[in-house]
Structure formats: structure tokens, C-alpha cells
Amino acid sequence: MLCLLAACGPGDEPAESRVDGEYAYTIRCGYCHDIPNGIGAELTPEVLATYSTVGGLDRYLRFAMPHETPGSLPTAEYDAILAYLIESRELVAGGEDARELPPSTELRVIATESPGTER
Helix, strand or coil, rough: HHHHHHHHCCCCCCCCCCCCCCHHHHHHHHHHHCCCCCCCCCCHHHHCCCEHHHHHHHHHHHHCCCCCCCCCCCCCHHHHHHHHHHHCCCCCCCCCHHHHHCCCCCCCCCCCCCCCCCC
16 A cells, blocks of 8 residues: 555656657747747747746746637646746756756846857
């Protein structure tokens, strides 16, 4: 009986069962944000950094996206899309797993150019 109960408790989610953030973004967000003259803004690092923190961006995504049905995605998809956006736009220095970042983590545009070059 203890073995059964132990298996039912919370635990680490196997990496294989995680939602692929890039795929979720492509099918849920790309049709508005990644097409020329789409109805959504291009999600550049500068645009996303305006939400200031991981928690701020997370709240916005869950409250307002997708545009036609806000709040309708499964939690795992919101989590995966948030992590994908943070990692792919390099909004947090250090290359950490964005799924593990505290909500208070600041979002910043990480300069990729050499010092002295203009953006």
C-alpha cells in the first residue's frame, strides 16, 4: 500500500512528458506573432522585456493569450511557451532552465554584439 501512495505524490515531471515550448508557441502563437503584418506584435526581446519580470510576463500570457480565447491553454502549455520565449529571446543571463526561474527574476535584453557596437 505504501508503494502505491508513494507513486501518487507530487514528483519531478519526466523530461519526456514536458510540453515542447517551441512547438506549442508555433501552433498557438505563431499565426499571430510570426507573420508579416500579423495581428500580434513581433515578440522581440525588447518587447518581452517590457513585462519586467518572469512573473509579469507569465501573468500577461495567462490573462490575455491567445487573443481569441484568453486563458484557454493548459497550464503545461503556458509554462512551456513562457520558458521558450525567455530562453529563445535570451532574456535571462546564464542560460538557466526558464521553467525553474522564480517569478521575481528580471527580464533583460542580453546584448549579443561586441562592446562598442550599436544595436
